[in-house]
Amino acid sequence: MTHSRTVELEGHIIDSGTMQRCFGAVMDLGGSFDVERFDVGKHETEESYCRLTVSADDPETLRDILHELHQNGAVLEDPSEVDLVAAPADRVVPPDFYSTTNHPTEVLYDGEWIAVERIEMDCALVVDPDPAADAGEGNRADASRGEDGSPRAYTKTLNAVEEGDLVATDQSGIRVNPPERPRSGGGAFGFMQGGVSAERPSESTIREVAEELRAVKDEGGNVMVVAGPAVIHSGAGDALADLVAAGYVDALSAGNGFATHDLERSIYGTSLGMNVETLEHPRKGHKHHIWTISEIIRAGGIEAAVEDGVVTEGVMYECVRNDVDTVLAGSIRDDGPLPDTITDAVEAQDAIREQAHEADIVIMLATLLHSVAVGNCLPSTTKTVCVDINPATVTQLLDRGSAQAIGMVTDIGTFVPTLAEFVLGDDA
Amino acid sequence: MTHSRTVELEGHIIDSGTMQRCFGAVMDLGGSFDVERFDVGKHETEESYCRLTVSADDPETLRDILHELHQNGAVLEDPSEVDLVAAPADRVVPPDFYSTTNHPTEVLYDGEWIAVERIEMDCALVVDPDPAADAGEGNRADASRGEDGSPRAYTKTLNAVEEGDLVATDQSGIRVNPPERPRSGGGAFGFMQGGVSAERPSESTIREVAEELRAVKDEGGNVMVVAGPAVIHSGAGDALADLVAAGYVDALSAGNGFATHDLERSIYGTSLGMNVETLEHPRKGHKHHIWTISEIIRAGGIEAAVEDGVVTEGVMYECVRNDVDTVLAGSIRDDGPLPDTITDAVEAQDAIREQAHEADIVIMLATLLHSVAVGNCLPSTTKTVCVDINPATVTQLLDRGSAQAIGMVTDIGTFVPTLAEFVLGDDA
């Protein structure tokens, strides 16, 4: 017996690759399709429309196919309301709960399509019928919205689900809007391109990143920088500090190692014991690293160390002075850690999540761990720039599927100074 | 003033990504399009048809756009005959000569679409109106074909073009047929997938390669192996020799280094002076490598060394014994070289070209140089398997755009033994 459903797709579904992916998914999963109507956009600005019926030999296969089509933006021809089930306990979701994508999403609730807030992948989707009755906080929707009492929908990590939350199950009444290919060229920002070619001109690409950064700031946007310790080892700390001082960084997401190396540079003039300018004394056993941590503990934290004059330059110094929203997330490889480091992973994730949801562009500099953590919290609509010397790292970060991403396999030690020069120009 | 042309596309142009690429190219290059007709294949087995008019503000842009569409299979609505110009001298092609893709191609000559022989990218396309009058050789079409005197078309490298050859110019009268997405799943063979994910199960993927290898041999197909010296260093020589001995390798394309390491193993039991089994004596200054070359020179070549009993095992030994079509191509980093090594790059390329054109599947093992050389000669329809520890190498090889390719980032030293075990099974 054949099981069938009819779905609809519309938009720039040909050149965005949507139709290719949908047809491919049906064939890969062993189903078949019947195109009932296909109106192609006659010009590049006109949208297309497709209605097709997909069939499979068993309901499980059909369900898998519909799941794939759903994620590519297909909607059932005659959508029913979202199916909500109350969470039986804190952190426990109903079986068959809906797991979000990182694309803009809507739910059909009470006859209306409501936009889902705080879009992020791999979360539960919670609907709050009466937000006014609720003083939601933390992993919840913005307090500033929904004051009119109309229902709201937002994502919640499994960890944040509370008993009684109305959690969406299955995928009925949920509509995903994957990003479409922009009508005009994105320059160095590729559209949904997973691969990374090394065969691109480096300085021209950095120039495009610089122009994008200036454009975002000109529009009052939020720039988030994610930085690994290699930024400091490689001697790029001064250039990043310059960008912070000039107001080009709104949020910094890093780890204990990054901060310690940067602070060591300010206190002792070295990084891992090596003088970054003269290349002298590169010795393994040097104690500056652990002494730096000890000094900051003694001062009572980074801000106090800046106030006390213990720290007088560098990225952390400029972040304190310029009120940059800074999150130092702990990890199991940390020395110390510094008193400022958030050692609990869930707490740190929540802090990163707040930063990520504010960002208009994220610049990921030579850190896989922190970049993945941030990337996990980003909607597909946020611009991202991923820079690493290891092509596998860049590939992994681009694979997340940001609609507008630049991946560069380059040396962070020359990238940041060149970027700073292009961004700051004569002001530097 | 607007310049326009109308082109047609047909086939599985949606799920093969053709339409996406064509629409994208028009937009990227600053043109616009007008879809005049679009008949979508209703089922997965039905082909689609599209007629569209593309426009641009100047003839150069239109030409660039048409070039892109042409390479994706678009044909001018009312195609004219191929435009041939005689080569003015040996190795000199007419300005604006047509440079081939690696896809199956036809030319419209004398009212008929003729299939182009010896498909290979970046070549000139030569039409021979009267093959019978010609005793073509070398970089020319097969002598065994075209005996009826009907016109023929084939590719020629720039280097092989002779004065008077009729060389296609522009792209009129030329039709390219890019590979289409296969209707049934290709298993581990991805369709036109450039990127390489490391997140695939290794042994299962090797099992698929083994099954493909057996399938090709079962159908009487030709298996070509391209191997770098790391196959021997890594201890995988015995496994490759087993595959050769069992008849699974029809052609071997390698270099002087590969052969020397393999022969050292047979003569001295070492590779670069290290005993591959016991890991003893890994010393840089060891003389076995250069002594091996000297021994083979003394013997008069590899075949003579096998006959004389100087070489008694290994990959080269099995290739001699099993009449495997072997090409050792020289390079500037060679020691020696061995007398069997073809030191002229053009001559070596021609020998590789002959192998590549015969191959039904090509297994590329841990060599960028030889794999690229072979890949340059392959039509997009030949199956390829690329194995290397360096993801950038695998990415570069897959970027060529074989329609059916498996890329694996893995250790050649465990890959080949595992493959041999899966292929040979109980016979081993």
Place this chain on the structure above:
Amino acid sequence: MTHSRTVELEGHIIDSGTMQRCFGAVMDLGGSFDVERFDVGKHETEESYCRLTVSADDPETLRDILHELHQNGAVLEDPSEVDLVAAPADRVVPPDFYSTTNHPTEVLYDGEWIAVERIEMDCALVVDPDPAADAGEGNRADASRGEDGSPRAYTKTLNAVEEGDLVATDQSGIRVNPPERPRSGGGAFGFMQGGVSAERPSESTIREVAEELRAVKDEGGNVMVVAGPAVIHSGAGDALADLVAAGYVDALSAGNGFATHDLERSIYGTSLGMNVETLEHPRKGHKHHIWTISEIIRAGGIEAAVEDGVVTEGVMYECVRNDVDTVLAGSIRDDGPLPDTITDAVEAQDAIREQAHEADIVIMLATLLHSVAVGNCLPSTTKTVCVDINPATVTQLLDRGSAQAIGMVTDIGTFVPTLAEFVLGDDA
């Protein structure tokens, strides 16, 4: 004015590279030396002795030089007692506190050289004059020792230092014993070799690891495995589970991702939604991953899920069944996390530290984060095997300076099955 001190070195100081490093350090740092006596060991089993006076133009340079020599095992000719200062507050160490190396270390206290317990680098060194009066816990010395009331010395991370702890400062009265080159060949285990050559035979090297693993178990030793999620993606989970089931793994140190992938494999037969055997359905949006976490939360943890029959195979299953000491350390990129994951980095580090101090051999499988975390806690005398596809990861791990380490750049997906086959042989 010249500042000078006289130091002594003894042992296999020539072939272990000690003299080379010491002479080099003096010259690099701008000092000079005067060899007062040098008795070279006449045979390979005889130790050498060197007394030299080092001089520098200023006390800071002399101090830096002495620091380097100290770390290489040099002792001041006439050593004074260790210089102890009480920690002024919790987590606050005295200025100029001594930061430990990962080599066996002794302190001269009350006229006796006492061995420092729990050797680990970048820690404070605490002396407890009267252990009997102290119910030491956590980051402190073993409760089972020092019952006789004799003074003890141990390492403490900065984080664990408590007000009043007697912390060693400067380096007087402290003696470091760096590992010496073993008199008989270490086979695949290189002595202090930082670099990683890809030119080693893979299967022979894996065979050496297997023999070492069996030897450690035959002697009743403790085997610690550090594993990343790629072990599961790459299809190597079954082989690792076999090693656990056969008793070859005493401790497992991993993260939330590793455990989740392994559990998904047991519950749904997939890894990241892909069937690891058939390679079917490799789709990004698959929900198995997040559903797995939800199932384990619902069950109340991994052990409960095993007891309830929710999880019936895999690495985590075998760890529960075989009472393997398992630590799942959280990180900011975790989904969920699982209830078993330790989310606080400091707490997780302490748990890892306990495992690391017990281990006789550590096998690091395809994880940089967890391997570095473990490596930070290891004395230089623990054997380590580091396996990763990325050469930079292997280099970084070997750089720590374990005296006996094997680094392999290979595919974890073929490494673990091959290792299991060599270890388990006919028993498998």
Place this chain on the structure above:
Amino acid sequence: MTHSRTVELEGHIIDSGTMQRCFGAVMDLGGSFDVERFDVGKHETEESYCRLTVSADDPETLRDILHELHQNGAVLEDPSEVDLVAAPADRVVPPDFYSTTNHPTEVLYDGEWIAVERIEMDCALVVDPDPAADAGEGNRADASRGEDGSPRAYTKTLNAVEEGDLVATDQSGIRVNPPERPRSGGGAFGFMQGGVSAERPSESTIREVAEELRAVKDEGGNVMVVAGPAVIHSGAGDALADLVAAGYVDALSAGNGFATHDLERSIYGTSLGMNVETLEHPRKGHKHHIWTISEIIRAGGIEAAVEDGVVTEGVMYECVRNDVDTVLAGSIRDDGPLPDTITDAVEAQDAIREQAHEADIVIMLATLLHSVAVGNCLPSTTKTVCVDINPATVTQLLDRGSAQAIGMVTDIGTFVPTLAEFVLGDDA
């Protein structure tokens, strides 16, 4: 029965690591040693002396040990004359011929130690008793030397050996002088350091390379640049052209691909069809690459194309204009090739050899193939700088054992412009 020989070593044999390697080799190979005398240099400027007797159970082991010691500079206590055997035929060397290292070497002939000319590893060592009687050519000693008729010694590749050449066998009467650790710090140039750490400050390291480059030119030295096509793709062509124009490059060693990309840039303003400044039109099928080759063939070569005004800028243009000694070596992956490309590997190697023997410093830019080819011809005393984005490439190049080498894992597209800026400064 024990077999023994006594050898002597002298020089900075402790801090250069010589003693460590010699003692290690004896133990690794299963022998034993007896130090008969050891005079250690009391100060850093004084040399040491060691006489030791090595013993083994069989003559083969003793021979292997002596071979290792020999390569580290040990000389038999009472050396005999070099043992010469006439080559029986062209390219055929006597069995047991001596294979050279890349270290300065002398032979004891007719009672005198003669310095071996044209030092290069893996060659035969030929002695010419009467050079005056000989009109040496090609792979032979310099015609300008030995005019006094005194005997001379030089290296010859196997390929260049002629019937009757007097070839050294065994290692008697041959003395190797491995480089010693320089007495004063080599800055960024490490002494015999194989490994490559990414944890170095990029711009400071580039500054050291720039200073070295200026220093070599100030002393009238010869700078050789080895460049891969990525230099052009990455947009660094202009910067390299600037260095050539300013006289900082005496020799360029590259391939057909490098030259073609550079020429395409001059003729069409693109690289692989992409406009390097605007990043527009990055399309695979672009014909500029093959058209460029065709244009140069038509012009009759690069020099003719420059003279005809076909090529008006770029690296090749500046090389022609500044009479830079340029070698384009062919390879099997070449398109075309250009008429200037030397397609025979042996002929190309000889041309590279001439360049390499002249060089005082070699800068290797993003090419493994050409860098290895050049590296094979270099004595260990030539300074080398190896730059590549792939750490494995840099490691492989440094492993050759140049006494003074800098390895940088960085992006060639930012390295060359930064280097040019530091070298040319205000002149640029």
